[in-house]
Amino acid sequence: MTIYLELFWSFLQVGMFSIGGGYAAMPLIQSQVVSRHEWLTMSEFTDLITIAEMTPGPIAVNSATFVGIRIAGFPGAVTATFGCILPSCLIVSLLAFIYYRYKKLSALQSVLASLRPAVVALIASAGLSILRTVAFGGEKMALENINWIGLFLFVAAFLLLRKLKWNPILVMSLCGVAGLLINLAVTAL
Amino acid sequence: MEITASRKNLPKLFFSTLYISAFTFGGGFVIITFMKKKFVDELHWIDEEEMLDLTALAQSSPGAIAVNAAILVGWRVGGFPGMLTAVLGTIIPPMAILSLISFFYTAFATNLYVALVLKGMQAGVAAVILDVVCGLGGNVIKLHKPVYLVIMAAAFAATFFLKINVIYIIIAAAVMGIILEILNRKGGKRS
Structure with a gap:
């Protein structure tokens, strides 16, 4: 169970603190996945970035899936991806509300x-x-x-x-x- | 509130985001260009100015730009269920593809044919983005307001040549808008 919490918490931080797209997320993912938790070696991480760039989808979501699967199978992938998009869902929804409410000002x-x-x-x-x-x-x-x-x-x-x-x-x-x-x-x- | 909570558009929204997400290689701006083509030009669910506003919001919020854009488009098209639908449509393709690839990733990353196809697709991606830019840039020029042309040129130089972080560019443009508003009000009082 703890592994799921760790995955969720790590990728929640990636989703929370990466502003400005894929390249901004990369160092955050590296610090969580390679340095702090040693879920991937540095060379596996480089492979992951190559694959993430060659395939569709955001680097953060790609990484969450890849790391999640390797660490805790498919449920791990879902947990990590959910953690990674949750901050966006909350913050961006709030911004959408403000935008449509006050757009006319x-x-x-x-x-x-x-x-x-x-x-x-x-x-x-x-x-x-x-x-x-x-x-x-x-x-x-x-x-x-x-x-x-x-x-x-x-x-x-x-x-x-x-x-x-x-x-x-x-x-x-x-x-x-x-x-x-x-x-x-x-x-x- | 212009957020419309109609359920009849949800299946279309789901398959549109799924399709766009499955085929857009590259960064967040790529997916936004495809969303503009689909939701503005093809389905007419969102107008062009609104799409640019949503792009600015998606870009300046934490998280992946593609996911943020999906959240905004989802709310706009179908309220809360729309948001969930668009997010699911956007994350299912990368999750499915990465799950598959994680099992045989070295073979994939070193395959010559895969690399050649992806390289060709890059040329297509550049064309799609610049095609959309021609349309959007043309509309800015049609406004006949030099100040917006200056903002566009300055923002381009700042990001393309000076490699300034996009967040600062967005903040600077927003500050510029506030200054223009203040000048406008002062001018209004005087006349």
């Missing part, structure tokens, strides 16, 4: 109107960071490092979305398949 209107362009900028930055990784494969931004296949896929996908309004998940899946086939074809030649 002119002061809040003004704050929100200034936040919106900032949020657009944050999304743009996230998108361009991914594009940079795609176009230069994580290397320096120089002509010889350009990944032409990635760049081609990006341009094709962008046109399909922008001009032809294709479904985004379809476009993304097609990019995955096309990436595999083009790379295999290039290696075969």
Whole structure:
């Protein structure tokens, strides 16, 4: 029983104190899972982060599931994930209530109107960071490092979305398949 | 309160969040872009400005952005049951996938074909996000208020080039809003 409480409590802290998305959660998860409880070795933790980045879903939820399963099976995974999302459920619900209650106030209107362009900028930055990784494969931004296949896929996908309004998940899946086939074809030649 | 507690949308909400969560690789902003496409452009459950407000709230609250966004969208679409529905839809795919992978993780992480597919998908993700950004940025420009363009440009430089923590950027933009409101009121009195 104590193991479930420990898992719950550890991931509750991860959920409570990670503000600003996945990368903010990483050091917290590491301190709970590797340093404090020794549930994973450092090399297992690195594998976990790699997997979390390669699979859908938030890093915190991915880690809670992975660690929970290894420590206490499927019930462990559920306990850890529940702990990890509980603070969000409480705090964000409260914020939702405040937002919808006071949205009409002119002061809040003004704050929100200034936040919106900032949020657009944050999304743009996230998108361009991914594009940079795609176009230069994580290397320096120089002509010889350009990944032409990635760049081609990006341009094709962008046109399909922008001009032809294709479904985004379809476009993304097609990019995955096309990436595999083009790379295999290039290696075969 | 605009929170509508209608139950008829719950199945659709569940399958939408499940579908989005199962296919969105990468950080919280990726999932928010897909939610915008689904709930704003396709289903028209939420309007665009509201979605940006919810994004700011999701980003500045503790926890995973994807889960926070699901909580907000869930409340908006279906009240408390809606919130539970959206959260479940969002966490089931990563839980199921990670449970599977935890049993044979080294084989998965080193597989060449898996890596190539994921790399191709990254190009698609970048395209989806920047497509949405073009629409949103265009709407900010259409407001014809230079101050919002300055906020957008400054926020972009701060996060992309200076790597300033997004929390500070959000706080700064909120402070800017308060200053604008104060200036507005003063101006109103004078005229």
